Amino acid sequence: MADFDQELDASGLNCPLPILRAKKTLAGMDTGQVLRIVATDPGSVKDFEAFAKQTGNELMDSGEEGGKFVFRIKKA
Amino acid sequence: MSGKKLGIIATKGTLDWAYPPFILASTAAALGYETQIFFTFYGLQLVRKDLNLKVSPLGNPGMPMPMAMDKWFPVLGTALPGMEAVMTSMMKAKMKSKGVASIEELRELCIEAEVKMVGCQMTVDLFDFTQDNFIDGLEYGGAATFFEFAGETDVCLYI
Numbered sequence A: 001m002a003d004f005d006q007e008l009d010a011s012g013l014n015c016p017l018p019i020l021r022a023k024k025t026l027a028g029m030d031t032g033q034v035l036r037i038v039a040t041d042p043g044s045v046k047d048f049e050a051f052a053k054q055t056g057n058e059l060m061d062s063g064e065e066g067g068k069f070v071f072r073i074k075k076a
Numbered sequence B: 001m002s003g004k005k006l007g008i009i010a011t012k013g014t015l016d017w018a019y020p021p022f023i024l025a026s027t028a029a030a031l032g033y034e035t036q037i038f039f040t041f042y043g044l045q046l047v048r049k050d051l052n053l054k055v056s057p058l059g060n061p062g063m064p065m066p067m068a069m070d071k072w073f074p075v076l077g078t079a080l081p082g083m084e085a086v087m088t089s090m091m092k093a094k095m096k097s098k099g100v101a102s103i104e105e106l107r108e109l110c111i112e113a114e115v116k117m118v119g120c121q122m123t124v125d126l127f128d129f130t131q132d133n134f135i136d137g138l139e140y141g142g143a144a145t146f147f148e149f150a151g152e153t154d155v156c157l158y159i
Helices: A017-027 A044-055 B015-030 B041-047 B075-079 B083-097 B103-112 B121-126 B143-150
Strands: A006-010 A034-039 A058-065 A068-074 B005-010 B034-039 B116-120 B139-141 B155-158
Touching (some): A006 A017, A044 A068, B005 B015, B005 B041, B005 B143, B015 B041, B034 B041, B034 B143, B041 B121, B116 B121, B116 B143, B121 B139, B139 B143
Parallel strands (some): A006 A034, B005 B034, B005 B155, B034 B116
Antiparallel strands (some): A034 A068
């Protein structure tokens, strides 16, 4: 079973698009659901930390997979 | 939600200066800020229906040309007819290749995120614009209108 409910591929997109797309996708999800985000913008690592801190959505984990940045955010 | 507010005064009308207000406003909106941009003087170019923004290489010595344009066209070369169009298309191509959103796209995202946009009525009159020149939903007001919001902001920027 997948450890997320929805996935957002933000590969190739640059600031601020990954954050904006994530925000939009989260808006259509239910509280407690998990969004997995794949991004290639190195700036997104800090940005998703800041996004989680400021919006209250929980950044469960972040890491690198095959040269891409992967995040899991739980909707608050 | 933070309940914070961001106010931006956008005063420049070139392609490169169009990015900061729209990037900051759309991001702030995504972070839950109530956001307002006041477009005045050349900043009004950013809210025209027909966006036709250009990069101005003239008198812009701090602008690095990623394609080593400065090597081929020293300062005086930037005054050549057509140079603005060349630089603008090169900048646009570069931005596209790096996955940077277009101004049209960022402006649309701001509208979607309910960023409030206010055009300076005095400037509209000064340059003989009409409200038909600008995007639907643009509100009009003066400095006092802006201060009504600016006075309550947590972050207020002049760009």
